[in-house]
Amino acid sequence: MLQVEAGDLAIAYLELGPTGGTAPPVILLHGFPYDVHAYGGVAARLAAAGRRCLVPYLRGYGATRFLSLDTPRSGQQAALGIDLLAFMDALAIPRAVLGGYDWGGRAACIVAALHPERVTGLVSGGTGYNIQNIPQGSEPEAPEAEHRFWYQYYFHSERGRRGLSENRRELCRYIWRLWSPSWTFDAATFDATARAFDNPDFVEIVIHSYRHRFGGVAGDPRLDAIEARLAAQPPIAVPTIALHGADDGVDPPSPEDTDATHFTGPYQQRIVPGAGHNLPQEAPDAFADALLAVG
Template structure:
């Protein structure tokens, strides 16, 4: 199956490191990439020297996914519920570039270079597996689609929300249209080693592209530890 579940993302990253014979790395990622990086850091900490994560602890608490959230949050996640329907599948299939461009804009509303950068990213949405993987991801995380049996051992290891022990820096965009950072750091309890959180004014969801210098500084800080 073409899986978009979180275990697949983590396993892909681990396999990628193995294929390149990288015994240990400092990882950086946001959203799906941040989820992959957090999973590898949590479950295989011996492979991770440090972690720069976009918007904190990105491992999903799937068992809690059906619990209603505040209306403002539910409003921002409309696209996820859209993908639970056949209309969403058909819409993503027929209008993938337009739909993704809308989300790109909503998620990073203050990013002046966003429109021009989108044109560089959009061709990746033509991948023949794109729709299947996206739909599976947003259904699996709400328990509306089964996972890959070969990855079940990873999913089970993620159920207790394992802590991340490697040195970590969380970069959060103050203008993130998916999930604006809260005043209090709700993720700190998930990090058991060195950890700091930095909220970036004027930055949206795509933290690393919107604030490349801050991202580089965070990586260098971890590499110097």
């Protein structure tokens, strides 16, 4: 495990593959409630193909820590985006291929949209265009979607905060089962990741993330200008492959690709059979293939 000071954080990360070569490095970003173990198979395959891979723990996960006690423990989307940009700057990475899903996919989409000169290609798992439209966050979804988002509304209450704090492993394991119904993971696989949830900021950041996206709490005021740009739903121009697990229990693929209009560069949607929400861990070959295809 390596660590680098980047922006507000000391970011813990894994690195695999050669540091030389002309191909851009690949940065792989996990989601909630997962960690760097999601990319074990993907990173190993890319490293074997001669690609440098970096897999950071997001804020609130694993050994990543805030540098100051005074920094707001924000989980808002703009914070994830600036963390990724700061990570690239700290490691002197001018351009990279970005791969992510869930929260990590959101960070990747934000940097690709706002800083396309830093991104050579993008793989976005679960939701192709993963930038939240927070001004419309209070608009109701279809009933079946509202049902799938139960955990988000649960986290809006003090009962939900306590549930996450006191039962974080049981709750996250249950989410894994719901979101990846065709994935048979064992206790050792879950436990390897669950240790990342012991981060002292995990609960606060998760709760803030799910409350902020619905306008329930204020964000970090330093990020207001970035959130204003994201509210405009900026297009993504870099080469992109959107990956969807056919069995995704929280964000299933729809018959119509409604995300396609947000991409102005080369874009392709791929649906992965037999995979759920945790795409890189459930279907590492499909995820690695997509990354190699975009950059």
